[in-house]
Amino acid sequence: MWSAVLVGTALLFVLMKNLDEVVKWTSVLGFFVALISLLLSLTPRAQRPAPGLTPQLDQAAEDLALSVRGQWREEERLRRLHDPFPLAVRWTAAEEAVADHWAGLSGRSATAATVNPDGRLEQVADVFRRIPSGRLVVLGKPGAGKTVLTLRLTLDLLRSRQPQDPVPAIFPLLSWHPGQQSLHTWMSERLATDYPALGAPAPSGSTWAWELVRAGRLLPVLDGLDEIAEPLRADAMRRLNAALDRDTPVVLTCRTDEYRDTVRAAGVFTAAAVVELQGLSLDDLEDYLPRTARRMPRQGTGAPTTKWQPALEYLREHPDRPAARTVMTVLSTPLMTSLARAAYSDTRADPLDLFDGRFADPAALEEHLLDAFVPATFSSPYSDSYSYQRAASDSSPGPAQLRCTPEQAQAWLGWLARHLVRLDTHDLAWWQMPRGVPRLTRGLWAGCLAGLVCGLVGHLAAGPAAGLAYGIAYGTTVAIAYGLGRQRGPAHVELRFRGTAMPFLRRFTVGLATGLVLGLGFDFQGGAMIVGQLAFGLAFGLHVWLNTPADAARVSSPSVALRQDRTATLAFGLSYAISLGFAYGASFFADDLAAGFAVPLALGLSFSPTYGIAGAAAGAVAGGIAYGRVGVPAYLVGGTVSGGVLLPPMHRLGFGVVLGLLFGLSVGLQSMMSRAWGSLVFSRMWLALHGHQPWRLMRFLADAHRRGVLRQAGGVYQFRHARLRDHLARSTGPRQARRHTRG
Numbered sequence: 001m002w003s004a005v006l007v008g009t010a011l012l013f014v015l016m017k018n019l020d021e022v023v024k025w026t027s028v029l030g031f032f033v034a035l036i037s038l039l040l041s042l043t044p045r046a047q048r049p050a051p052g053l054t055p056q057l058d059q060a061a062e063d064l065a066l067s068v069r070g071q072w073r074e075e076e077r078l079r080r081l082h083d084p085f086p087l088a089v090r091w092t093a094a095e096e097a098v099a100d101h102w103a104g105l106s107g108r109s110a111t112a113a114t115v116n117p118d119g120r121l122e123q124v125a126d127v128f129r130r131i132p133s134g135r136l137v138v139l140g141k142p143g144a145g146k147t148v149l150t151l152r153l154t155l156d157l158l159r160s161r162q163p164q165d166p167v168p169a170i171f172p173l174l175s176w177h178p179g180q181q182s183l184h185t186w187m188s189e190r191l192a193t194d195y196p197a198l199g200a201p202a203p204s205g206s207t208w209a210w211e212l213v214r215a216g217r218l219l220p221v222l223d224g225l226d227e228i229a230e231p232l233r234a235d236a237m238r239r240l241n242a243a244l245d246r247d248t249p250v251v252l253t254c255r256t257d258e259y260r261d262t263v264r265a266a267g268v269f270t271a272a273a274v275v276e277l278q279g280l281s282l283d284d285l286e287d288y289l290p291r292t293a294r295r296m297p298r299q300g301t302g303a304p305t306t307k308w309q310p311a312l313e314y315l316r317e318h319p320d321r322p323a324a325r326t327v328m329t330v331l332s333t334p335l336m337t338s339l340a341r342a343a344y345s346d347t348r349a350d351p352l353d354l355f356d357g358r359f360a361d362p363a364a365l366e367e368h369l370l371d372a373f374v375p376a377t378f379s380s381p382y383s384d385s386y387s388y389q390r391a392a393s394d395s396s397p398g399p400a401q402l403r404c405t406p407e408q409a410q411a412w413l414g415w416l417a418r419h420l421v422r423l424d425t426h427d428l429a430w431w432q433m434p435r436g437v438p439r440l441t442r443g444l445w446a447g448c449l450a451g452l453v454c455g456l457v458g459h460l461a462a463g464p465a466a467g468l469a470y471g472i473a474y475g476t477t478v479a480i481a482y483g484l485g486r487q488r489g490p491a492h493v494e495l496r497f498r499g500t501a502m503p504f505l506r507r508f509t510v511g512l513a514t515g516l517v518l519g520l521g522f523d524f525q526g527g528a529m530i531v532g533q534l535a536f537g538l539a540f541g542l543h544v545w546l547n548t549p550a551d552a553a554r555v556s557s558p559s560v561a562l563r564q565d566r567t568a569t570l571a572f573g574l575s576y577a578i579s580l581g582f583a584y585g586a587s588f589f590a591d592d593l594a595a596g597f598a599v600p601l602a603l604g605l606s607f608s609p610t611y612g613i614a615g616a617a618a619g620a621v622a623g624g625i626a627y628g629r630v631g632v633p634a635y636l637v638g639g640t641v642s643g644g645v646l647l648p649p650m651h652r653l654g655f656g657v658v659l660g661l662l663f664g665l666s667v668g669l670q671s672m673m674s675r676a677w678g679s680l681v682f683s684r685m686w687l688a689l690h691g692h693q694p695w696r697l698m699r700f701l702a703d704a705h706r707r708g709v710l711r712q713a714g715g716v717y718q719f720r721h722a723r724l725r726d727h728l729a730r731s732t733g734p735r736q737a738r739r740h741t742r743g
Contacts, residue, residue, distance in 0.1 A: 057211055064198065068167065071713075074712070080708065089144075091118065092275065093118065094256075094274040097263070117273045125153060125157055134219075136272060141255060141256060142333070142335070143335025143723065145277055150253055154221055169221065179235065185210075193427075224254070234266035240269065280333070281332075282319075289308045290305075292341045293307050308344070311354060311355070324355070342708075343373060349372075373724065374410045375410060378404070410728075411732055415436075416693075420719075430558055436687060437687065439483045445682075447475040447480075447483075451471040451475025451478070453666040454473075454475070461659050473641035474666075476638075482670075485628055485630045486628040487679070488676050557715065562677060568677075569675040572675055576670075580618070582660060612640045612644025616640040616643065619635040620636040627674045705717060709724075
């Protein structure tokens with residue numbers, strides 16, 4: 001469409017200027033069209049893959065398995081699940097009312113005794129393999145260890161996985177909207193988000209993520225049915241049963257009460273064994289907590305002890321006292337036990353404080369542990385095992401590179417928690433951080449910056465009046481485009497010719513036509529016309545290789561995705577700077593007669609409709625590519641002004657080149673703001689100046705991940721538990737955050 005509009009505009013210019021020129025420029029255009037047609041004829045058409053498994057699909061599954069295994073092994077280490085050993089997570093068969101008939105698990109005679117779903121954490125893979133249908137529902141109260149169990153199951157299945165076995169992959173159900181997306185579409189999109197290389201196009205035209213889902217190469221681990229909004233939960237259960245074949249293995253987790261209500265409304269999850277996690281016992285706590293704290297000096301000839309010994313003895317000797325019952329109720333969940341470890345084992349605090357009169361009920365004690373977690377975690381020294389982050393990104397900080405007080409960390413994490421609650425998600429994606437800045441603020445700030453830079457260019461080119469016109473035009477343009485434009489996800493540069501020839505040639509054609517319009521509009525002569533067309537053609541064509549989904553060849557991480565997108569963003573901005581900078585600089589040397597009639601404006605300025613049309617066409621195309629639909633009318637205005645306002649003839653080549661470079665730089669920076677990294681840089685400045693986040697945001701997030709406050713899920717971070725996110729969102733308000741963010 002763009003090519004047709006631009007070519008039509010070019011022919012209009014030819015007819016307006018000189019009918020004799022039609023033959024000449026038609027031949028020039030015909031040469032490029034013929035060249036493109038030849039290349040298109042030589043480009044092999046993409047063939048759909050043969051039915052069944054293909055080597056490429058097998059390789060995609062193997063790459064995914066490696067990424068999943070590396071990612072979750074690192075999460076186990078960072079969350080200290082094996083330090084000193086995993087907590088004793090146990091489960092038993094759930095009540096029959098929430099489960100399918102045992103015979104339904106295999107279509108044959110089956111009973112709870114023959115399947116025997118009871119077990120412990122280290123047995124989870126064996127228990128899963130005993131289920132004939134390969135379907136398991138894991139229930140438990142908040143913090144009971146459902147996510148830890150699914151993580152362990154995923155890793156155990158990967159450890160024994162054979163080449164054709166499905167790849168277990170964890171999908172957080174909070175991001176699924178049952179009424180808006182089919183299950184398989186959502187799974188493929190989520191897979192491409194967590195493992196961006198799978199978002200690359202497959203030979204069929206769809207993504208590799210979709211091909212893996214379609215071919216049944218995944219074992220979906222659907223985490224958190226309870227996190228879907230209550231009015232949608234029953235519909236979600238019905239859609240799960242409708243979308244999944246009976247022979248599709250799947251794991252589903254949910255809180256017990258919410259699952260019971262869902263089953264009443266929508267029926268059971270078909271052919272699934274249902275187990276319920278049990279609480280930790282006092283024996284479990286006595287076995288675990290002392291091993292997480294330092295030994296205390298011997299008292300006389302007594303055995304070595306730890307700070308936990310008096311508290312555990314109190315629980316053993318006075319089990320019926322209210323304080324003991326409260327503590328035992330709270331510490332019966334692995335989540336609260338791990339929080340107690342952080343608050344007491346890793347600090348100088350005394351665990352006997354758990355029994356004082358401040359905590360009237362379990363809810364009060366849980367709030368205390370949630371309150372203490374972040375300060376305790378950020379008061380302790382860095383872990384000495386940060387090699388994974390170092391390997392994933394050269395920008396990963398070492399122990400001395402990031403310094404903040406526990407109060408600052410609490411305030412920054414509180415803002416992030418509120419940000420996620422506003423977005424109704426658990427995924428802390430760095431490319432979504434600009435949404436933390438109000439659209440109006442974002443647009444006005446960006447517009448003022450762009451207006452100042454472009455106003456300076458106009459002032460240098462033709463005086464204060466032109467500077468004012470440029471500043472107002474481009475300030476308004478960027479304010480609208482950046483404030484209302486689409487948010488891009490991360491991408492990376494990949495010079496991959498297979499499968500990209502057609503998109504490249506389409507973009508190249510649009511670029512040629514854009515250069516042709518500008519060349520005819522400004523009456524470029526000879527080599528300048530050819531160079532201008534090629535500059536625009538190559539600049540726009542190269543964008544095909546700057547929008548490749550981020551690479552997950554190694555374990556995907558937010559830092560890797562950011563670094564890759566930064567490279568793509570800089571290349572994207574450079575392409576705009578070179579092409580539009582060349583056109584602007586060359587316009588100073590255009591023949592005055594080419595402008596046609598000029599309309600006088602205020603402040604001594606004149607406007608050429610011919611030049612204005614040329615600038616408008618180029619601006620609309622460039623704005624549409626950078627910002628989408630919003631960018632078309634926005635940059636049409638900016639292009640009209642920068643193209644149509646007549647500039648004095650330039651007799652000094654060097655000064656024209658400098659102005660072209662300055663204009664190209666300003667437009668390049670504007671285009672970079674439409675990309676994920678460019679938008680992050682801009683919004684991060686605003687967030688840091690207002691005290692919402694540190695200047696080194698990614699280093700802070702990597703630090704919080706290393707300390708176990710955040711967990712990593714593919715290319716995004718998440719709080720280690722939904723309760724921690726919700727608690728921080730409630731307990732750290734904006735006023736408190738501002739008090740602690742400076743220092």
